[in-house]
């Protein structure tokens with residue numbers, strides 16, 4: 650198994666998919682029997698790049714999941730910020746029935762330029778209000794590991810809260 654390729658495993662009605670380093674036109678998303686599958690869990694931990702062919706490939710596959718099985722539950726884990734950026738540009742980048750469980754948030758230091766990605770893990774899909782609260786406290790105050798200066802969010806907060814707000818509502 651190379652870090653570049655997608656891999657997946659089926660456990661009864663759940664499919665666990667681990668995306669590779671790059672999502673491109675060549676990424677082979679699995680063909681699933683959506684009469685049997687109730688839950689698709691996608692782990693983006695390794696993903697660093699998504700190009701335009703990858704965006705089209707992903708959106709087509711993900712849209713089909715909901716089209717074929719309108720009850721499906723889609724869980725997004727370790728969402729990398731490259732994907733949050735796409736989500737803020739492209740309507741329907743993540744399927745409507747998705748919920749985010751964990752994501753990476755980029756920080757930068759004004760003092761020395763150090764950057765880091767902080768993982769915010771909510772542990773489980775949660776309601777929007779609950780999620781917003783946990784999210785805010787998880788971010789808290791971060792000091793630079795290099796110089797100790799307070800680090801700033803290196804993203805538009807709006808992009809992050811939009812992502813959380815729009816996907817949390819699908820959790821009852």
Ligand SMILES: [Zn+2]
Pocket residue numbers: 758759760761762763793794795796797798
């Ligand atoms: Zn610093």
